[in-house]
Amino acid sequence: MNPQKLPQSSFWNDTGKTGITSWIFSTDHKRIGLLYFYSVLGFFLIAVCLGLLLRIELMAPGRTIMGPQTYNALFTVHGVIMVFLFIIPGFPGAFGNLIMPIQIGARDVAFPRLNLFSWWLYMLGAVIIITALFTGSGPPDTGWTFYVPFSTRTGTNVSLAVFGVFIIGFSSILTGLNFVTTIHRLRAEGMTWTRLPLFVWSLYATAWVQILATPILGITLALVIAERMLGTGLFDAARGGDPIMYQHLFWIYSHPAVYIMILPAMGVISEIIPVFSRKPVFGYKMIAFSSVAIAAAGSLVWGHHMFTSGMSDTAVLVFSFLTFVVAIPSAIKVFNWVSTLYKGSISLEAPMLFALSFLLLFSIGGLTGLILGAAATDIHVHDTQFVVGHFHYVIFGGSGFAFFGAMHYWLPKFYGRRYKEKPALIAWSMMFVGFNITYFCMMVLGMKGMPRRYYDYLPEFAPLNLASTLGSWLLALGLILLLVNLFRGLLRGEPFSGNPWGGATLEWSVATPPPTENFEEEPVVTHGPYDFKSTGIP
């Protein structure tokens, strides 16, 4: 497999243990990080295929390849997998585990065994969710939001799927606890709070959201199961319950969950842009503070998912206002990243291309969010394809592109080999163009009035739906090229060692690939994370 032997021993071999059990029972944060990485990547690819099938069905009006029940189940499963099995555990589980302990100069996370347990809980939840698709009376067809009363009445296998999500919630809470403790207690000497890399700051803010918000999801989902199994009637209007209460409970978690998805992505961008510009990040304190501000303010805006629900006008007023407040720290971050480029020395390699395209796609996602935040305009576009386009810009164009950027930026460090640059650039450009075609068409469809979760549509919506489907094929081809090039490179590519991109954070000071212990001797930090000058990096 390897044309050249890797130069030294590393976490891949230095414990002398190999084989599957040395991985699935490992407490090494790097091995757990890779376990998470390949698990979330696998689920991501499954959900991508489901998304492509949905797009093929919507290519033309009427039945194309499947019936309405199958379509409803597929968009539900697509959403559940993407949200709960890919993007929520993705950043903290994979890159948080791989990078964060090294970036703060630690040997491992604070609770390595709890860390392993979190991965096992994640896999258990995932297995339960997958089981729910093939047992009972068919995969759930409620949408990933599980809105009552539909979810309490449908005959499909909702209870088991919801139980799987419930289990995964514990994995997320424990990861959050572990990271908060690690960042507080295990920073190396000299790693002050203002020398903390911004990726670590973003994980810190994310971890608090995981700890505080996830229990509410757990309770809500437990209530859905109770409603289905015991007929408790908590959400049944005919028996004194309230279906709107479910929506509040669900979004009290699920809106902050959006920040679990996007904050670490912002952290990745804050790492990549300074390194490939050879300039300190502009406004470090403002970016770090805005991560915490977004996490805090973002916990108070859940009601903007419910402007048409029948919630009181006073609540609409308050939630609309708070939504605009949370827009401000996000805008600050974008301006700071753009300013970092000014008078730098910019290298447009693959990680940087993903980071710069993040800036544009996330901006489109954020700005279209203003249309959704304003009460009058939200009413028209709520529950339409506009919302589908908007959140894919934020979560796929934002978090997803940052995830691909992180893969190109950090994975060579752990494999000691790298991908080829040119195919990576071609893959990136295909994905960027395909992405915009796919999702911009959706936003226009929504403005024209096409509702979301629509199996069939009126002929007036046909041309843009066809364009969106064609765009999704370009996006998928780009993704295939990206993965083939990346993994071919990691296994058989040119050796990758030292600090080729000139990063000043600690992960670039350890051996490539890092040894199990990370650091030969305990590091003492004497400079900031983006202080390229005093570290003498070219």
Next chain:
Amino acid sequence: MNPALLTTTDAVDPVFKFIIWACVLLLGGITATVIWFAVRYRRSCAPEPTSQVENNFWLETIWIVLPSILVLAMFYYGWAGYLTLRTVPKAALPVTATARMWSWSFSYANGKTSPKLVVPVGKPVVMNLVSSDIIHGFFLPAFRVKRDVVPGMKNHVWFVADKVGSYDLFCSQYCGKGHSAMITTVEAVPEAEFAAWLEHKEAAGGVKKSDGARLAKEKGCLACHSLDGSRGVGPTFKGLYHKQTTVLQNGRKLTMTVDDAYIRESIRFPNAKIVEGFQPIMPSIGDLKDVEVDTLVEFIKEVK
């Protein structure tokens, strides 16, 4: 029509224009700056960074304050437009919209019901939204209005059609298999024509036997019960009459033959007996007249 009357579209579209233009300008500015910097300071052109600036108090203050003012303007403008949507004009014509899986029914003050929403041009209409099963969404894209139809909750929405025409009415809240087929139209007609339509009664003798097929479609039966034997959300009508079937009554299994009384009971009280293998999700259609039930029973008997 009254020229001073503000339509819901008039209230919302200026807000769209304002926010979209502000977004286009911001996005254009950000994109242009990123591309300009990436070209101007590319490594082949700028081998070394020419600045290591880490912050600038005034610059950062400006880009906190200016966006704050901009988004607060958006918030205020959006709220003002929303208030118009929520303030029902006096003398609005009340119509009750009943949503069920997966059809709409509209009933007027004089008892007239219709599967299409017929409204007079130039006169505001206030819709009282009633759900007979789960949450649906009343959505009129042409008038920029939408409101969820929540069981057990009194929701309303108003709009006014300022031109004669036919406009799409969608269900916006996902409600299962027939969600995307839960479509009807708003027919905006001149006031005199509307008055005539509203007073028009069905031909003498009420519902005719041949109306069964039309009723089954209009009342939404066919969304779940097929005519060709295929399995839907509910049992097919094909060959149903005189068929041996197993039902659950109060949790007990019961084998019985489908007869007139059973069909009638299942229309009026859908959850009294549930056919084995199906879910108790059928709503009772409250606005069905006895003669309509009879017609439906006759119709179902004939589907072979």
